[in-house]
Amino acid sequence: MPTIARELAGLAALIADPGRALILSRLMDGRPQTAGELALVAGVTPQTASWHLGRLVQHALLKVERRGPRRLYRLATPLVAQILEGMMTVAVTGPHATRPPARIDAAMRRARTCYDHLAGELGVALADALREREYLVLDQEVGELTEGGTAFLGSFGIDLDPSARHRRVLCRPCLDWSERRPHLAGRAGAALAELAFQRDWIRRRPQGRSVEITDTGLDAFRTLFGVCI
Amino acid sequence: MPTIARELAGLAALIADPGRALILSRLMDGRPQTAGELALVAGVTPQTASWHLGRLVQHALLKVERRGPRRLYRLATPLVAQILEGMMTVAVTGPHATRPPARIDAAMRRARTCYDHLAGELGVALADALREREYLVLDQEVGELTEGGTAFLGSFGIDLDPSARHRRVLCRPCLDWSERRPHLAGRAGAALAELAFQRDWIRRRPQGRSVEITDTGLDAFRTLFGVCI
DNA sequence: TGAACGTTTCGATCATGATCGAAACGTTAC
DNA sequence: GTAACGTTTCGATCATGATCGAAACGTTCA
Structure with a gap:
């Protein structure tokens, strides 16, 4: 029934x-x-x-x-990806008392793609850095890009139309299952990931979702975003 | 691995x-x-x-x-409830081509609780009405209560502290699996549901999550919210 | 048209885990 | 202490569905 x-x-x-x-x-x-x-x-x-x-x-x-x-x-659909990501969060945060912290592949934990944006230590660190500079407001459930943040991304050639015409939202948090804290998703997150791929800051590994941070990337994340990882 | x-x-x-x-x-x-x-x-x-x-x-x-x-x-945790609700959405929207629109219990479809807020036809209709009056901005991924909306809820004695101190967000959308459109969740959604129970607009059924809309409720939703259901 | 390749369908086998009866456990009330 | 009740543990049974070998299918290329 x-x-x-x-x-x-x-x-x-x-x-x-x-x-x-x-x-x-x-x-x-x-x-x-x-x-x-x-x-x-x-x-x-x-x-x-x-x-x-x-x-x-x-x-x-x-x-x-x-x-x-x-x-x-x-x-x-993106909805399927979103739900799977959410399930992973529950799956990992769930039995933390029972089992040891569920050792995850180190590479995945460090940096990976989450559908079309960045996740893992890198993703969370970038979100934290943007928040630190007040480019971004982001908690577990809502996120917003400030004017400064829009300008900052614009300086990289990222032009995000803020109108509500898009089916996808500009900026939203995505709970990171390995870090247990939110990273940046939505069109802004996707654009940032695309930028990182284009500038060879990160590279996809032949198999798996994890990405490799290049030396150029390490440098760029440090000098441009103030992220030391 | x-x-x-x-x-x-x-x-x-x-x-x-x-x-x-x-x-x-x-x-x-x-x-x-x-x-x-x-x-x-x-x-x-x-x-x-x-x-x-x-x-x-x-x-x-x-x-x-x-x-x-x-x-x-x-x-x-509320996260578990949120993920389960999300899974239901995928489960229902998924095989729409395969099977007939997955006939759901009529009562559940009409009005039910979704953890601590309202869902189903009633939940979505209330969200639509609040949006119509510009008390609320709500799309699939983000939601915000306007000043007018805060005042409107305040007129019912609902006092929502807008400070960011709370662990739970004030206002967020929750994709309704039966209506396939967002309804109101977060503290605002919970407060609205609590109001409806307190004023006897709705009553819990002895078993199941579905709720019964009382005659008082039908009247209240129509005159106070402009919702005819 | 025929050959090669990636992919799917069919059929039989096998393993995981859901189920219930019986009995033990723990709490409350007398 | 003893009885009553809700709940859990144990043990054996049974069903669902995951798996692979063999073979067919459909597409591409010569």
């Missing part, structure tokens, strides 16, 4: 399989992946991965696009 | 069982429940429910408190 609970359980069951969780986690960086690659990530055979991917698409967690003889899978 | 995916899968597995999902959904209204009542809700024997409850507590989704010979269970 309470069908919403059934729906909830169904969605959770979809994420509950380790292989599918691995696939979803991998797709959290926003880039589409082929079925074969995702099979490797999940550590299962292609046919098993195909079965998982089919279920994820059927339940609208994933979108699939045919590119030649292969198929590219990606998260269906 | 990617332990975060394991954590994610573990959390999801916890929610994936229909019985546990029923229990969690029931506890989403914020009121603690005894183990026996939750066994009834889940449709299992007390010993099975006890097993489920133990797992949920162990993984920090639930808190338990001994009240005499019985034990009261409640959601561990």
Whole structure:
């Protein structure tokens, strides 16, 4: 009767399989992946991965696009990414009394993409620095870019149209599951991440969501943002 | 190796069982429940429910408190409630192409509590009405109460300290899974719900999260908020 | 048209964990 | 202390769904 609970359980069951969780986690960086690659990530055979991917698409967690003889899978919507990120936060903050602080891959913890913006130590440190300079107001639930912050980002060539026309919000906090504190998301966060990639401050690692901070990046984050990491 | 995916899968597995999902959904209204009542809700024997409850507590989704010979269970944190609500949204909006619009209990759809504020048709209609009168700015991701809105709520005796001292945010949107549009959450949303209960505009039903709108309530919502439902 | 490749479908096997009966536990009331 | 009640623990049973081998499918390229 309470069908919403059934729906909830169904969605959770979809994420509950380790292989599918691995696939979803991998797709959290926003880039589409082929079925074969995702099979490797999940550590299962292609046919098993195909079965998982089919279920994820059927339940609208994933979108699939045919590119030649292969198929590219990606998260269906930003909402899906947001919820998965939230679940990770609960999953990590939850049993802290039970288990030791859930050792996470060091690389992921240090710096990673969270759909389209930056997370991990780097993401949180950048948000803190922007807050320190009063470029940004950010707590667990709401965020706002100040005039100074808009100008600061503008000095890097980031032009954020502040009008409310956009479907996506300009600036919002995203609770970082590894740091347990908010980092910067929304269009501002995405623009900042894009800037960092373009200027080669950070590089995507061949696999996984973690990113590598280059020497140039270390220097830039220190001198331009006052972030020492 | 990617332990975060394991954590994610573990959390999801916890929610994936229909019985546990029923229990969690029931506890989403914020009121603690005894183990026996939750066994009834889940449709299992007390010993099975006890097993489920133990797992949920162990993984920090639930808190338990001994009240005499019985034990009261409640959601561990507001964050847990928020994530569950988000998951419901994804669960319902997800497979809309596959299945028919996932028929939800009519009562739940009409009016219910969402942890400590109002949701369903009623919740969304109230948010719309407040927006219409420019008491409130609310989109999918951010929300703000205007001066007029603060005054309006004040006229009902709701005094919301706007200082940033509080752990909880004053005003935020919460995506309504049944209406697929945001309703009002945060302290403002909680205060509004409390007002409605105190003035007998709405009453909790003996079981479930849905609430009944009284005749007084229908009248009050129409004359005071301009909401016809 | 035929061959190569990535991907999916089918079928059978196997493991994880949900379930309940029986009994023990802990608290309260008398 | 003893009885009554709500709750938990233990043990055995059972069902769901994850897995892979084999084979078919569909697309691209020669």
